[in-house]
Each structure stands twice: as structure tokens, then as C-alpha cells.
Amino acid sequence: MKVSIERGTLLKAVSQAQSVVERRNTIPILANVLIEAADDKAQFRATDLDIEVVDQAPAQVERSGATTVNAVTLHEIVRKLPDGALVTLTEEPGSGRLTVEAGRSNFQLATLPREDFPVMPASDYAANFSAKSDVLRRLFDKSKFAISTEETRYYLNGVYMHVAEGEGGQTLRCVATDGHRLARIDADLPQGAETMPGVIVPRKTVGELRKLLDDDDTPIAVSVSETKVRFATEDITLTSKVIDGTFPDYSRVxxxxxxxxxxxxxxxxxxxxxxxxxxxxxxxxxxxxxxxxxxxxxxxxxxxxxxxxxxxxxxxxxxxxxxxxxxxxxxxxxxxxxxxxxxxxxxxxxxxxxxxxxxxxxxxxxxxxxxx
Known part of the structure; x- marks a missing residue:
């Protein structure tokens, strides 16, 4: 594999990946990002087995291929490289090393086989709809402060996203509570969301999702099933398991x-x-x-x-x-x-x-x- 990417583009992709991986884990491959290069694109995939993020970036692909390397180390290297640098990632077959080159800088990083990298299985989604970035940002930003941090009440450790009856008909609603305070935020129900099952989006996923929602006009493709939720832009796909539990009847409080x-x-x-x-x-x-x-x-x-x-x-x-x-x-x-x-x-x-x-x-x- 040999691929060259502009430093700013690479930093954005690797930044998202390194924030998903768990710093402390007993499975070494989960600390790595899977890099796949082909057809003038490089794809970066990271997972902690509950969340998976896939980021695509334009690249000059001289030799297609795939490998995995420590996400945090790669991020730190790219972060410290000068702005505007062209970064070349090279792995010779069987070498077990990824070479990172930019200008006069040269780094050799240990790799693990791509075959060992766990990929989240595909899911059949009950509902698929599109929502504007600013709508989703408002729903999650205004509710997330009330997420409970009490691990024993795990079903409160996220934002409950569901279809609800509002004053003017059906709405897309996000609710979070920790028993001391509660936030309930409504937005117009997007077309196609009517069949959406109610899901509890975990706290970590809400934090990672925020990085996709910077541009107000970006349409976000949302897919929801009983066990998973997926948010996607043109370049980034964030897939997450949802919390397996029943959110309490918040309307009573x-x-x-x-x-x-x-x-x-x-x-x-x-x-x-x-x-x-x-x-x-x-x-x-x-x-x-x-x-x-x-x-x-x-x-x-x-x-x-x-x-x-x-x-x-x-x-x-x-x-x-x-x-x-x-x-x-x-x-x-x-x-x-x-x-x-x-x-x-x-x-x-x-x-x-x-x-x-x-x-x-x-x-x-x-x-x-x-x-x-």
C-alpha cells in the first residue's frame, strides 16, 4: 500500500478515529485504525465494538492495499506535522511496518493484520430518513447535559430519541434525565421517520455525533433499528449500538x-x-x-x-x-x-x-x- 494525503485532510479523518478507540483495552487491534486505500480514496475505520466510525478522504493512491496502525500514535504524528504538508503512508507487503513520510520527517509504525480487525455487521434498519445538521445538533446539544452518569441506571446513560405526539402532531423528540433534571426537545418529524423505533443513543455516541454536525446545511442520513443507529454524511459514517433497556415514562414527571x-x-x-x-x-x-x-x-x-x-x-x-x-x-x-x-x-x-x-x-x- 502506498498513498499520499494532504495533512489537514488526514488529521480530520484520524482525529475522528482516535477519539472512538478505547485507550485501555485488552485487545490490541481495537487500539488501531484500519486504513484502506483504493480508487483515489483512503478510508479510515475505527471501533470500540459498540461504536464504529468510517471516514473517507480524497488521496493519491499509488498502490492500493490495507493495514491497521495505532490510531492515537498516528494522530499525534499527523497533528505535529506542518500545515499543508503532503503525508505519504507506505507499507511493504510482509514488513509489519507502516512508513509515514512528510518532508524530511520519517516514522516507522508497527502494524497488525487487517484480517484481525473487527467490522460491525450490517443491520436492517426499520427507518431511514434525512435531517438537517442544525436540527440534530439542537436536539442532542440541548438534551445531553441531563444524561445520567450513574452506571447502575444504565438506561438513563443516553438520549432517548423517538417519535412522539406534540402539540401540532407527531414530532422527532429527544429526552434525557438523571432523576434530578430532565430535558425534552422537539423538532419537526422528517419524512420517513414515522416507523422509527424509540432508541437510547449512548453518551459516547452523542459526543462523537457532535463532530459530524458542524455545518448547518449538511443533510445527515439517519438509519434506526431496534439495536443500532447510524448517522452519515457524504464522507463520514457513524454506527452505534443503542442501549438495551427501557426508558422510563418521562411524561409522568x-x-x-x-x-x-x-x-x-x-x-x-x-x-x-x-x-x-x-x-x-x-x-x-x-x-x-x-x-x-x-x-x-x-x-x-x-x-x-x-x-x-x-x-x-x-x-x-x-x-x-x-x-x-x-x-x-x-x-x-x-x-x-x-x-x-x-x-x-x-x-x-x-x-x-x-x-x-x-x-x-x-x-x-x-x-x-x-x-x-
Missing amino acids: IPSGNTRKMEVDAKEFASAVDRVATVSSERSRAVKMQLDEDRLILSVNAPDSGAAEEELGVAYGDDKLEIGFNAKYLLEIASQVDRENAVFLFNSAGDPTLMREGNDTSAIYVVMPMRV
């Missing part, structure tokens, strides 16, 4: 009778919460909200480190209310607001609080209160 309404500038609110939380102990980070007519007082009282208080002007015309929240949760939710105003809907100090962006109900968040 979304309050519908919260009538006390507060409207506040989202950026001002987030900044004020961040400031008063500075003195709180890291363990609880509890912030008390005292609501009176058109006035909000945010306060923290940490016996070990001190106290803080800040007043904000808000739109609020209901009964007085005192309620406490984890500062981290408030900040994460407030940071999701793209519009100017955040609307909070309260019931009582012990009930879940609902938050949305202005009058937009396509993105809603629920956060459980704390005792303060």
Missing part, C-alpha cells in the same frame, strides 16, 4: 399544573446564580430563590465559607415563594436558553419546576428542588 410564572432575562439570571454560588460548598451548591412581586432574591448561606445575596428584577405577579435548587442544575438549564427570556413555572417549594424559552414549548426542562 413533567408538571402540568404549575401556575406561578416568573419571566427573567436568561443571561442575567445565569450570571447572578454563578456569582452567588461562588461561596457555596461544592457538595451541595444550594441556591435559595425568594420570589415576591417583580423581584427575585438569590441567596446562598454556607456556614463554612460565608453568604451571598443578589437581587434581580423579574416579571412575577403571584404569591410569595421560597424555593431552593442545586446551582449547577440551574446554570446548565439557563445556558440552554437561546432566546432572551427564560420562563419558570412553579407550583410549591417541594414540587418540580418547569422551565422553557419564552412561549416556545418545543424545548422544556424540569428541575427538582432542594431543601435550603
Whole structure:
């Protein structure tokens, strides 16, 4: 195999591959990227047995062939090469070495046989549809902060993507929760998605998917089956197993009778919460909200480190209310607001609080209160 690729193109392809491979594993081949060169294209494939990413790049192929080499090492080499360099990858048959050349630099890397590399079996997908990159980015970016990191509740370790009944008919919906906060984001249902089974997309896959969604206008081909989900652009295909579990009935925890309404500038609110939380102990980070007519007082009282208080002007015309929240949760939710105003809907100090962006109900968040 002998193939030459522009350094920037190669770096992009290898970067995606090295982030998928597991740093620590007992199977050496899983640390490698499979490089296949033919027909003026080089294909880079990496897997951790749960996720597989395949990236195609234009290349000058002098001699077609395939080999596998350590993904992290190759990435580090390419990253440190000068911009604009032409990188040549050569493996002589039976040598067990891949030569990486660029200008005066020359590296010899150990290879493993391509036959040992595991390829994810093909799957029959129940639904195939296309969605714009910015639509998918909004669905996953706004929900992923609420993914649980508790391994015992593995069915919460991802984003639940499914078809749901919204206010204007069927929607494509993403939901994530860790039991303390919940995010529910809706988008128009793409044509062909009607038969899609509900799947839980794992946290790592959500992170890898983000790298495919940089360009707003790129159409992403999405395929979904009971066990797998696939996202593809012209050059990159990301295939992942889904979490084998049942996502809980999240609709039961979304309050519908919260009538006390507060409207506040989202950026001002987030900044004020961040400031008063500075003195709180890291363990609880509890912030008390005292609501009176058109006035909000945010306060923290940490016996070990001190106290803080800040007043904000808000739109609020209901009964007085005192309620406490984890500062981290408030900040994460407030940071999701793209519009100017955040609307909070309260019931009582012990009930879940609902938050949305202005009058937009396509993105809603629920956060459980704390005792303060």
C-alpha cells in the first residue's frame, strides 16, 4: 500500500478515529485504525465494538492495499506535522511496518493484520430518513447535559430519541434525565421517520455525533433499528449500538399544573446564580430563590465559607415563594436558553419546576428542588 494525503485532510479523518478507540483495552487491534486505500480514496475505520466510525478522504493512491496502525500514535504524528504538508503512508507487503513520510520527517509504525480487525455487521434498519445538521445538533446539544452518569441506571446513560405526539402532531423528540433534571426537545418529524423505533443513543455516541454536525446545511442520513443507529454524511459514517433497556415514562414527571410564572432575562439570571454560588460548598451548591412581586432574591448561606445575596428584577405577579435548587442544575438549564427570556413555572417549594424559552414549548426542562 502506498498513498499520499494532504495533512489537514488526514488529521480530520484520524482525529475522528482516535477519539472512538478505547485507550485501555485488552485487545490490541481495537487500539488501531484500519486504513484502506483504493480508487483515489483512503478510508479510515475505527471501533470500540459498540461504536464504529468510517471516514473517507480524497488521496493519491499509488498502490492500493490495507493495514491497521495505532490510531492515537498516528494522530499525534499527523497533528505535529506542518500545515499543508503532503503525508505519504507506505507499507511493504510482509514488513509489519507502516512508513509515514512528510518532508524530511520519517516514522516507522508497527502494524497488525487487517484480517484481525473487527467490522460491525450490517443491520436492517426499520427507518431511514434525512435531517438537517442544525436540527440534530439542537436536539442532542440541548438534551445531553441531563444524561445520567450513574452506571447502575444504565438506561438513563443516553438520549432517548423517538417519535412522539406534540402539540401540532407527531414530532422527532429527544429526552434525557438523571432523576434530578430532565430535558425534552422537539423538532419537526422528517419524512420517513414515522416507523422509527424509540432508541437510547449512548453518551459516547452523542459526543462523537457532535463532530459530524458542524455545518448547518449538511443533510445527515439517519438509519434506526431496534439495536443500532447510524448517522452519515457524504464522507463520514457513524454506527452505534443503542442501549438495551427501557426508558422510563418521562411524561409522568413533567408538571402540568404549575401556575406561578416568573419571566427573567436568561443571561442575567445565569450570571447572578454563578456569582452567588461562588461561596457555596461544592457538595451541595444550594441556591435559595425568594420570589415576591417583580423581584427575585438569590441567596446562598454556607456556614463554612460565608453568604451571598443578589437581587434581580423579574416579571412575577403571584404569591410569595421560597424555593431552593442545586446551582449547577440551574446554570446548565439557563445556558440552554437561546432566546432572551427564560420562563419558570412553579407550583410549591417541594414540587418540580418547569422551565422553557419564552412561549416556545418545543424545548422544556424540569428541575427538582432542594431543601435550603
